[in-house]
Every structure is written in C-alpha cells, then in structure tokens.
Amino acid sequence: MADETADTERRKAWMSLLAKAPEAELLELWAAYDDAPGFDWLRAPEAGGVMVRGRLGGTGAPFNLGEMTVTRCSLSLADGTVGHAYVQGRSKAKAEAAALIDALMQTGAAADVQGRILAPLGNLVADRASRRAAKAAATKVDFFTMVRGDNA
Amino acid sequence: MYVAVKGGERAIDNAHAWLAEERRGDLSVAELSIAQIREQLSLAVNRVMAEGSLFDPDLAALAIKQSRGDLIEAIFLIRAYRTTLPRFGMTRPVETGEMRCDRRISATFKDAPGGQVLGPTFDYTHRLLDFKLAAEGEPVPVPEAEGRAEPTPHITEFLADEDLIQTEPRDDTEPRDITRQPMSYPADRATRAQALTRGDEGFVLSLAYSTQRGYAKNHAFVGELRIGMVDVEMEIPELGFAIDIGEVQLTECETVNQFKGSKTEPPQFTRGYGLVFGQTERKAISMALVDRALRWEELGEDDKGAPAQDEEFVLSHCDNIQATGFLEHIKLPHYVDFQSELELVRKMRREAADAAAAREAAQ
Incomplete structure (x- = not known):
C-alpha cells in the first residue's frame, strides 16, 4: 500500500512536470531519445479547455476565473502499458511525447527516460524559476530610516 | 410588407481583401510574428486572455495580430474560439x-x-518617452539577488x-458558471x-x-x-x-x-x-x-x-x-425598421398639416 502511494506520487510528479514543460525543449529532448517505442492510440490527441478556479480572498469560496487550453491523449505500448497525457496548450506533438514518456516510465526503461529526459527537463524548469526569483529578489526594497527632525 | 433583399457579396469580399492588405501595412516593413507579439506586447496579450477568459498566450497574440491591435475585437475572437473547445473539466481552486x-x-x-x-513595474518611472527604444539596442543585464525559495x-x-x-472561511460550494448558466x-x-x-x-x-x-x-x-x-x-x-x-x-x-x-x-x-x-x-x-x-x-x-x-x-x-455586440449592431442594415419609422413620421406630419389646414379653413 505504501509502495502504491509512493508510485502515485512519483507518477504525479512526472506528469505534472510534462504538463508544464516548455514545448520546444520537451520535443528536443524527446527527439534525441532514440528508443521511442511503437504504440496504438487509445485516445488520439484532442485540444480542449478546462475551467480554472480561484478562491474569494485566496482562501474562501471557489469561483470560476476563466479557462485554459489543455491537450490530452492516451496510448498503449506493444506490451500493453498505458500512457496518459494532459498538457498545457494546444500542441498534439507535446501531448504525444508526454504520453509516451508516461508509458515508458512504467516500464524497464524508466531509469533511462528519467536520466535522459525528465532530469534535464526538471533542471531546466527549476533554473528558469530560480532565475526569475533571483531577479525579483533584486527588486526588494531595503528601507532605511532618515534622521528624525525632533532628534536634532 | 416585408421585402427580403440580398446583395453586397462582392462588396464584402473586396472589403475583406482590402482589410487584409491594410492589416499587413507597408510591405517594406517587416511582418510581425505571433512570437514577437507574445513576447514584446505581453501586457496586451494578458488583457486579451483576461477578458477573453482563456489563458493561452499564443492564441491571444494571434487574435491581436488578426484584429490589427483592436483589443476588444481580439477579445471577441478569443471568446468565439473558446466556445468551440470541448470542456475537459474544472480545476481545483488555485493556491x-x-x-x-x-x-x-x-x-x-x-x-x-x-x-x-x-x-518589473512601470511604477516610479518618469513617464517620459524613451527614445532609446526607437533605436535598436541590446538589453542591459538584470541584477539578481538571493531568490526566495519558500512561498x-x-x-x-x-x-x-x-x-x-x-x-x-473555506467553503466548497460549487460556483455557478456564467458561461453555462x-x-x-x-x-x-x-x-x-x-x-x-x-x-x-x-x-x-x-x-x-x-x-x-x-x-x-x-x-x-x-x-x-x-x-x-x-x-x-x-x-x-x-x-x-x-x-x-x-x-x-x-x-x-x-x-x-x-x-x-x-x-x-x-x-x-x-x-x-x-x-x-x-x-x-x-x-x-x-x-x-x-x-x-x-x-x-x-x-x-x-x-x-x-x-x-x-x-x-x-x-x-x-x-x-x-x-x-449590441452597440455595433445598430450600424448594420436596419432598412425595414427605419422604413416603418419613416412612414409613421410622414403620416403624422400629413395629419398635422391636414388639421392645420382644417383650422385655417374654419377661421
């Protein structure tokens, strides 16, 4: 049972990374992965919308903020392993690569895919976020107190 | 009597052809790419996504290009596109x-x-036009500091x-969706x-x-x-x-x-x-x-x-x-509506003139 939870957490992490990953970089890493398997579509890539929600006051009742585009697909490898993808945007190529990576991560190829695709992709996303955080930090105000008139 | 009329197809096609040419502008000036709009007019892109109610920067940039920078027209294009998307579901409220x-x-x-x-704020800028932007130049490097890791x-x-x-207080009432109800x-x-x-x-x-x-x-x-x-x-x-x-x-x-x-x-x-x-x-x-x-x-x-x-x-x-939509529809043909109003005004004027003539005759 504990293993199952850990497996779900790991799958959730890679699927989330693939969903948010920049398309160009993901496709570049996927193109360089030369062991791409054959597959059958269970559900061909389809673009759609999801309604994004917020909460009033950040913590209160939910409300509908607006939609975002998402592309989803499902496929199966020759050995029957099923891969799913829900990725941001309208790119069918990105959804296909994400579903294949999701499937491969459930096979013996997992360590290889992790090392050659997911790890570099994760590093790239983390680097971009930390560059932005570093630029934001440089715009943080340092206050200093002026000498008060009544102290003179 | 209602008379249906048809026509103007050639005029409409020609108007749209001219619109496309005007959109492109002077051919000796480089054409804008979607990526340029997305990256360099990002606040316009953001407004179109917010009011178009669809988060997709590439689509918003395309809409801005197609609408020649008329943001309400761009928002209209996004709203229309949005209705063609199958709805996959609702997200958890964002944190x-x-x-x-x-x-x-x-x-x-x-x-x-x-x-x-x-x-990256406009606050504390002097709101003076920066003519350096009219010339080409490399951006200056942005200072960085130790970034915050925790929320x-x-x-x-x-x-x-x-x-x-x-x-x-946290509440999980299912919200009404004004795009559906x-x-x-x-x-x-x-x-x-x-x-x-x-x-x-x-x-x-x-x-x-x-x-x-x-x-x-x-x-x-x-x-x-x-x-x-x-x-x-x-x-x-x-x-x-x-x-x-x-x-x-x-x-x-x-x-x-x-x-x-x-x-x-x-x-x-x-x-x-x-x-x-x-x-x-x-x-x-x-x-x-x-x-x-x-x-x-x-x-x-x-x-x-x-x-x-x-x-x-x-x-x-x-x-x-x-x-x-409601405002601009009044510029579209209302020939029949107007014709009936015109008839009415003419009739009232005729009646007023007849009444005046009758009064004069009586005096």
Whole structure:
C-alpha cells in the first residue's frame, strides 16, 4: 500500500512536470531519445479547455476565473502499458511525447527516460524559476530610516 | 410588407481583401510574428486572455495580430474560439499563497514578511518617452539577488491572526458558471467575481474610481498586490488522482477596507478581492474595489444609490463583448425598421398639416 502511494506520487510528479514543460525543449529532448517505442492510440490527441478556479480572498469560496487550453491523449505500448497525457496548450506533438514518456516510465526503461529526459527537463524548469526569483529578489526594497527632525 | 433583399457579396469580399492588405501595412516593413507579439506586447496579450477568459498566450497574440491591435475585437475572437473547445473539466481552486511571486507589494505594512518586491513595474518611472527604444539596442543585464525559495505569506493572514479583519472561511460550494448558466439576480459573490474578472478593464476601472471619489465610498487600502505563477491542478478521472495540468500567471489584489463594528462585534476591517489572468494589476485592483462595493448588503451598509453598488447595473454592463455586440449592431442594415419609422413620421406630419389646414379653413 505504501509502495502504491509512493508510485502515485512519483507518477504525479512526472506528469505534472510534462504538463508544464516548455514545448520546444520537451520535443528536443524527446527527439534525441532514440528508443521511442511503437504504440496504438487509445485516445488520439484532442485540444480542449478546462475551467480554472480561484478562491474569494485566496482562501474562501471557489469561483470560476476563466479557462485554459489543455491537450490530452492516451496510448498503449506493444506490451500493453498505458500512457496518459494532459498538457498545457494546444500542441498534439507535446501531448504525444508526454504520453509516451508516461508509458515508458512504467516500464524497464524508466531509469533511462528519467536520466535522459525528465532530469534535464526538471533542471531546466527549476533554473528558469530560480532565475526569475533571483531577479525579483533584486527588486526588494531595503528601507532605511532618515534622521528624525525632533532628534536634532 | 416585408421585402427580403440580398446583395453586397462582392462588396464584402473586396472589403475583406482590402482589410487584409491594410492589416499587413507597408510591405517594406517587416511582418510581425505571433512570437514577437507574445513576447514584446505581453501586457496586451494578458488583457486579451483576461477578458477573453482563456489563458493561452499564443492564441491571444494571434487574435491581436488578426484584429490589427483592436483589443476588444481580439477579445471577441478569443471568446468565439473558446466556445468551440470541448470542456475537459474544472480545476481545483488555485493556491495563490503558493504563488512564485515576480512582484509583491503592500501599501499597509512596510515590513511585511517576504518584503516589498517591486518586480518589473512601470511604477516610479518618469513617464517620459524613451527614445532609446526607437533605436535598436541590446538589453542591459538584470541584477539578481538571493531568490526566495519558500512561498510568500499573504498579508491578510497577519491581520486575521489578531482577528482584526474578516476571515474568508473555506467553503466548497460549487460556483455557478456564467458561461453555462445565464446570469440571474441577485447573484452571489462568486458569480460576481467571474463576471468582474472577465469584465472590461475600462468599465471596471471607472466604477472602482467612482467609489474612491465618494460614490459608495469604502476607503480601500491595497493590503497586498502580488503577481506571479501558480500551478493549476486537476483531478484526472482515468488516473484517479490529481496532477498539475499547467501553470498560469495571475495578479491578485486584496484590499483592506473601512471597518465596522456593532454592539456585539468588535470593530474589524473588511475585504475586497481581485484575481485576474496575467500581469494585469490595474484590473485586479479595480476588481477588488468593485467587489467590495457590491458587498454592501452582506456587510450591513446603506444603499447609497451609487452605480458601483448596483449589482444588476454593474454585471449586465461590464462585459465588453456583450456591450460592443449590441452597440455595433445598430450600424448594420436596419432598412425595414427605419422604413416603418419613416412612414409613421410622414403620416403624422400629413395629419398635422391636414388639421392645420382644417383650422385655417374654419377661421
């Protein structure tokens, strides 16, 4: 049972990374992965919308903020392993690569895919976020107190 | 008698051909790419996503190009496209407390934990035209400092700890979706929030400004304004668990307003809330002020008859696509309607002339 939870957490992490990953970089890493398997579509890539929600006051009742585009697909490898993808945007190529990576991560190829695709992709996303955080930090105000008139 | 007429097809085709040529402009000037619009006119892209109610920067950039920079026309294109998308589901509410903030300021607490982070702002610029931008040049390197790894806490949390501000208790009521169910009045606060977040920036701004000038005055401070990225999480039925399906840039504004108390309750500040797609802070602040003004009844305030307190007035006029659709339709052919009015006026004039002639004859 504990293993199952850990497996779900790991799958959730890679699927989330693939969903948010920049398309160009993901496709570049996927193109360089030369062991791409054959597959059958269970559900061909389809673009759609999801309604994004917020909460009033950040913590209160939910409300509908607006939609975002998402592309989803499902496929199966020759050995029957099923891969799913829900990725941001309208790119069918990105959804296909994400579903294949999701499937491969459930096979013996997992360590290889992790090392050659997911790890570099994760590093790239983390680097971009930390560059932005570093630029934001440089715009943080340092206050200093002026000498008060009544102290003179 | 109603006479159907047909015609103008050639004129319409030719008008659209000329529109395409005018859109392209002088051929000796390089054509704009979608990526250029997305990257270099990003605040226009953000407005189109917010009011088009669809987060997709590439589509918003395409709409801006197609509309020749007419943002309301671009919003119209996005709204029309949006209706063609199958709806895959609803996300979990985003956690703005986990936002990766580019900007985070408070006008109420100088020393707020997390600090005053200005981000890429127009504030404190001199609003003088920068002619260097008319020439080509490499951007200067941006200074960096030690970035914050942990999330930045919400400022209202500190007031809430001392019970000095109304809390926003967690609630999981399924919100009404105005894209699926028609608006009805009275509307609850969640429904109003959906209409305001996609409402016209100019309209919501002007209403917010009217509250500052004294129409439904409720004296707002910007308790916190934050802009940054948040993850969007959704339950995936075929998996049986939730994953992040993407990330969106949001602007969130929380206002701290006029307090109230009673014999039984100690004085407490009240709140207004704005949350909008993209870097859209004028809109988010405006939304928070209008949200607060519309809460007058719930907070036991007087109806001062101010426009910003009138829910039906605000919500039925804040949508610029509804507004422009009705406004602009009057330029389209109304030949038959007008013909009947013309007939009526002619008849009345004839009757008046006959009556005058009869009076004259009688004298």
